[in-house]
Amino acid sequence: MSLPKTLAEDVARNLVMVARLLDEEPEQAYAYSRVALRLASRVAAVREAAGFASYASERYAEALAEFRATRRMTGTVDLWPVMADCERGLGRPERALEMAGAPEVHKLDKAGQVEMRLVAAGARQDMGQDEAAVVTLQSSELASNAVHPWTARLRYAYADALLRVGREREGRDWFAKALEADHNGTTDASDRLAQLDGVEFVDAIDEDDAAESEPQRPDTTDEAADDEDDVDDTDDDVSDHDVSDEDDTETSGEPVSGTDESADDEDDEDDSDDDEEGADDAEKAEQRAEATDGAAPSSFLDSPFREPAAHGEPKSDDED
Numbered sequence: 111m112s113l114p115k116t117l118a119e120d121v122a123r124n125l126v127m128v129a130r131l132l133d134e135e136p137e138q139a140y141a142y143s144r145v146a147l148r149l150a151s152r153v154a155a156v157r158e159a160a161g162f163a164s165y166a167s168e169r170y171a172e173a174l175a176e177f178r179a180t181r182r183m184t185g186t187v188d189l190w191p192v193m194a195d196c197e198r199g200l201g202r203p204e205r206a207l208e209m210a211g212a213p214e215v216h217k218l219d220k221a222g223q224v225e226m227r228l229v230a231a232g233a234r235q236d237m238g239q240d241e242a243a244v245v246t247l248q249s250s251e252l253a254s255n256a257v258h259p260w261t262a263r264l265r266y267a268y269a270d271a272l273l274r275v276g277r278e279r280e281g282r283d284w285f286a287k288a289l290e291a292d293h294n295g296t297t298d299a300s301d302r303l304a305q306l307d308g309v310e311f312v313d314a315i316d317e318d319d320a321a322e323s324e325p326q327r328p329d330t331t332d333e334a335a336d337d338e339d340d341v342d343d344t345d346d347d348v349s350d351h352d353v354s355d356e357d358d359t360e361t362s363g364e365p366v367s368g369t370d371e372s373a374d375d376e377d378d379e380d381d382s383d384d385d386e387e388g389a390d391d392a393e394k395a396e397q398r399a400e401a402t403d404g405a406a407p408s409s410f411l412d413s414p415f416r417e418p419a420a421h422g423e424p425k426s427d428d429e430d
Contacts, residue, residue, distance in 0.1 A: 113150055121150045128159045136166035154183040165192060170199035187214040191225035195232070203233035224251055224260045228267055240274040247271055262292035266299055282306045 113121060124146035131139035143163035146156045161176030174196040177189045194209040209215075210230035218226060227246060234243035247268045251261075269284035282303065289299040304310075 112153065117149060121146050121153070121156060124149070125155065125159050128163050132162060132166050136163065139163045140167045140169070152183075154180050157183065158189070161189070162192075165196065165199075168199065170196045174200070187217045188222060190214045190218060191222055191229050194226065194229045198229065198233055198236060203236040206230070206233040220251070221258070221260055224264055227251075228263065231267060231271060235271070235274065240271065244268070244271045244275060257291045257293075262288050262297055262299070265291060266297045266302075269299075269302070278306065 111118075124142045127142040128139045128146070131142065140163040143156075143160040147160045150156045157176050158180045161173045161180060164170075164173035164176060174193060177193045177196065181187070181189060181193075190209065190212075194206040197203070197205040197209065206229055210226055210233070215223065215226050227249060231243040231246040234240070234246055247264065251258075252264055252268055254261075265284050265288035269281045269288060272278075272281035272284060285299050285303045285306065288297060289303060292299055
């Protein structure tokens, strides 16, 4: 609310991406948190998101600095357990135990106190005090049958601590109890329980076996080619049948239609027309010869088959 509207929207988008990617892609979540931190470093929510992104990507020094800045801005102690766990990540379990005994722990709610107990037990294990870690986790919250968001993690940590001290049967029972309370799959209690029971999970179908057992699809290419060949043979048979029909018709002596007789009639008519046209041409040629006898043509166009003669020159008998 302290930022301008446009800037607030940009910062909010980056914070949303931090929350979405924090568990699966911590490095990308860290990158988005740095952008938000550059845009609004004086906003407590931005510093907190940057702290969790650094914590998830195992940048414990940066995370601790961001959590401390958030605590100064807000004055709350909600981040006290995760700050103590950052001390563990930096190789300072003694500092984490000191924070576990600080007055700030009494200001935490029930979930925060359980988280602080988990961090203290982890610090004991880091220092090689496995028996002390088992005692640290023994509490009223562990003995309760009620299921809370932190119940599965508390039971899981206690089962793991029991295995560290050689109490395998008890550890198995607490892994089973952790699995009963783990509705969201936050732990791998089922895998640990199966490992203790000697159950080994293998793929039911191997990749090579799956490839061999996969039914082979029939190759329809050859069948299609055979079908095409059959169709071609059928077409050839049909065409041969048509040709044979035509040959039978021609050799039978029976005309298919009246085209031959009409053709003969047309030839006779054409011959008579040619005779008449030839007579007309001959008569016209005689008339033209009589009209032009002894006179030269007026131009080359009048007689295209003869060279033009000079005007007034009589033709000789040889030229005629």
